[in-house]
Amino acid sequence: MKSATQSALVFPETLSPATQALLDRADALCTRQGARLTQQRREILGLILSVNAPVGAYDLLEQMKTPDRRPAPPTVYRALDFLLEHGLIHRIERLSAFVPCTHLLHDDHAAGCNHDHDQDSICLHTAQFLICRSCKSVIEITNPSILDAVRTTCREQGFVIQSSSIEIEGLCAHCAAHRKTPAHQH
Amino acid sequence: MKSATQSALVFPETLSPATQALLDRADALCTRQGARLTQQRREILGLILSVNAPVGAYDLLEQMKTPDRRPAPPTVYRALDFLLEHGLIHRIERLSAFVPCTHLLHDDHAAGCNHDHDQDSICLHTAQFLICRSCKSVIEITNPSILDAVRTTCREQGFVIQSSSIEIEGLCAHCAAHRKTPAHQH
DNA sequence: AAAGGTATGTTATATTATCACATAAGCTGA
DNA sequence: TCAGCTTATGTGATAATATAACATACCTTT
Ligand SMILES: [Zn+2]
Ligand SMILES: [Zn+2]
Ligand SMILES: [Zn+2]
Ligand SMILES: [Zn+2]
Numbered sequence: 128m129k130s131a132t133q134s135a136l137v138f139p140e141t142l143s144p145a146t147q148a149l150l151d152r153a154d155a156l157c158t159r160q161g162a163r164l165t166q167q168r169r170e171i172l173g174l175i176l177s178v179n180a181p182v183g184a185y186d187l188l189e190q191m192k193t194p195d196r197r198p199a200p201p202t203v204y205r206a207l208d209f210l211l212e213h214g215l216i217h218r219i220e221r222l223s224a225f226v227p228c229t230h231l232l233h234d235d236h237a238a239g240c241n242h243d244h245d246q247d248s249i250c251l252h253t254a255q256f257l258i259c260r261s262c263k264s265v266i267e268i269t270n271p272s273i274l275d276a277v278r279t280t281c282r283e284q285g286f287v288i289q290s291s292s293i294e295i296e297g298l299c300a301h302c303a304a305h306r307k308t309p310a311h312q313h
Numbered sequence: 314m315k316s317a318t319q320s321a322l323v324f325p326e327t328l329s330p331a332t333q334a335l336l337d338r339a340d341a342l343c344t345r346q347g348a349r350l351t352q353q354r355r356e357i358l359g360l361i362l363s364v365n366a367p368v369g370a371y372d373l374l375e376q377m378k379t380p381d382r383r384p385a386p387p388t389v390y391r392a393l394d395f396l397l398e399h400g401l402i403h404r405i406e407r408l409s410a411f412v413p414c415t416h417l418l419h420d421d422h423a424a425g426c427n428h429d430h431d432q433d434s435i436c437l438h439t440a441q442f443l444i445c446r447s448c449k450s451v452i453e454i455t456n457p458s459i460l461d462a463v464r465t466t467c468r469e470q471g472f473v474i475q476s477s478s479i480e481i482e483g484l485c486a487h488c489a490a491h492r493k494t495p496a497h498q499h
Numbered sequence: 500a501a502a503g504g505t506a507t508g509t510t511a512t513a514t515t516a517t518c519a520c521a522t523a524a525g526c527t528g529a
Numbered sequence: 530t531c532a533g534c535t536t537a538t539g540t541g542a543t544a545a546t547a548t549a550a551c552a553t554a555c556c557t558t559t
Contacts, residue, residue, distance in 0.1 A: 163525090165537070184515070199540060204516065209537095220406035221478060223515060255463075257472045268470070273462040277441075277481065280456045285486030286443045292407060292480045295463065300471030349556095351506070370546070385509060390547065395506095409546060 135263075138190050139177050146176045153215050153231060162213055171206040172227070175216055180263050181224035214252050219265060220292050221258060228252070229267040253277075255293040261302035324376050325363050332362045339401050339417055348399055357392040358413070361402055366449050367410035400438050405451060406478050407444060414438070415453040439463075441479040447488035 142150070150169055157164040164172070174190055175182050188203045207225060210216040216225045230252070253274055257266040273293065281288050298306060328336070336355055343350040350358070360376055361368050374389045393411060396402040402411050416438070439460055443452040459479065467474050484492060 163536085167538075198538095200516065201518085201540085202538070205538080220480070255466070257467065257470065259472075260475065266470070266472075268466065270462065270466045273459065273466060276456065276459040276462040277479075280441070280454065280459060281443065281481060281483070284443065284452070284454070285489060286445075286452075286481065287484040287489045288481055289446065289483035291482065292478060293463075294406070294479075295467060295472065295474055295477040297467070297475040298473040303471060303473045349505085353507075384507095386547065387509085387549090388507070391507080 136178050136180060136182060136186050138174060142173050142177055146173060149176055149227075149231060156215070156231075157213055160213060162209070167202070168206045168209055171203065172210055172215055175210075175225055176227050181219050181222050181226050181265050183222075183224045217254065217256070217267065219256055219258065219294060221294050221296060222265075226256075226265050226267065228254075253291055253293075255295065257299065258294060258296045259299035259302055260296055261298055261306070264299055266299065322364050322366060322368060322372050324360060328359050328363055332359060335362055335413075335417060342401070342417075343399055346399060348395070353388070354392045354395055357389065358396055358401055361396075361411055362413050367405050367408050367412050367451050369408075369410045403440065403442070403453065405442055405444065405480060407480050407482060408451075412442075412451050412453065414440075439477055439479070441481065443485065444480060444482045445485035445488055446482055447484055447492070450485055452485065 150164075150173055153172055154164045154169070170191065171187055174187055184200065184203045184207060187207075188198060188200060191198050191203070207216070207218075210225075211218060214228055215231055216227055218225055254267045254269050255273055257268065259265075277291065277293075278288065297303075336350075336359055339358055340350045340355065356377065357373055360373055370386065370389050370393060373393075374384060374386060377384050377389070393402070393404075396411075397404060400414055401417055402413055404411055440453045440455050441459055443454065445451075463477065463479075464474070483489075
């Protein structure tokens with residue numbers, strides 16, 4: 128993650144109505160799970176939702192600062208933990224950064240967790256992430272064939288899955304198409 | 314990674330002959346690639362090889378210290394970068410720690426990189442890692458069906474893979490078998 | 500030996516994350 | 530309502546991981 132002081136991230140002045148709607152949906156999701164999307168958690172989720180890129184904890188921290196208010200790291204990390212636990216965001220390990228769960232943006236997860244996983248494990252909601260090195264976008268996909276392959280392999284090994292990260296770095300379709308082929312590549 | 318001061322890692326006093334043999338093999342591999350496995354790089358690879366667990370950079374740093382010699386972080390990170398670039402170790406993102414590449418321990422990679430990947434991308438040598446939360450072991454596997462699923466999905470999306478991390482956390486077969494089933498799990 | 504690339508030493512600092520303890524806010528049942 | 534509990538937040542310090550910048554040494558080639 129870039130340093131917060133030189134971060135290229137641009138946060139909007141105010142949240143768009145679309146983001147507000149997503150926050151309301153997230154709120155409903157939390158309530159259904161017996162959890163509270165407090166004002167602070169809502170604010171942080173709002174920031175993550177309103178940037179079209181993975182966001183670092185210290186980017187958030189920086190963004191939350193006002194003359195009145197200088198939040199400390201634990202404030203952000205606690206909120207992030209909450210959002211992670213409730214499946215509202217994902218952590219991208221390779222970037223030490225966070226993105227909203229795309230399921231929040233669509234209907235398929237609004238009804239709550241319906242994945243199969245055992246009692247001890249958190250909801251896997253096993254997604255995969257395509258990280259573009261050129262435009263810094265992160266695309267969340269949920270591909271059954273990847274998932275099946277992973278599950279089958281683990282079952283064969285007797286390995287009990289509790290959570291997983293599948294992160295692919297490279298060039299997104301757009302950037303790959305616009306990449307010049309090096310001229311001197313004999 | 315646990316703090317270096319309270320790390321549970323145990324490094325042996327001296328390297329076993331088996332480890333020495335692996336280092337010699339690594340040396341040969343580097344030479345074939347026109348790279349030099351210097352004394353320092355060899356020392357660090359030796360430390361990683363001689364611990365049956367993922368090792369953090371600062372664990373290595375700690376272990377390298379003698380009355381005469383207080384290496385600084387860049388010393389370790391530069392060696393780690395070299396070892397990563399030459400496929401001798403892997404970084405486990407979830408642990409911010411490093412493990413030897415199992416291919417080094419077997420014959421199938423000794424002849425050098427023969428994977429297919431384009432010019433810009435490093436050798437994927439795309440492995441998957443099964444991380445046991447109980448015994449802290451990391452098992453490296455290379456499962457073609459997972460790889461195929463990932464490649465196919467990326468191709469469909471037009472995404473150009475440059476590198477990837479596939480990390481599964483849970484319980485290894487041994488630990489899963491010895492885990493008590495919670496009595497009150499109705 | 501000179502030159503150039505590669506490797507290492509050294510100091511400082513950046514970045515990411517957690518601990519420990521105090522305070523506040525929300526909920527529950529007398 | 531209010532005491533008592535749980536959850537959430539504030540705050541200061543610090544831990545853990547990683548890199549920047551620049552100096553020096555080493556190795557290879559000419
Ligand atoms: Zn998701
Ligand atoms: Zn892109
Ligand atoms: Zn490997
Ligand atoms: Zn285990």
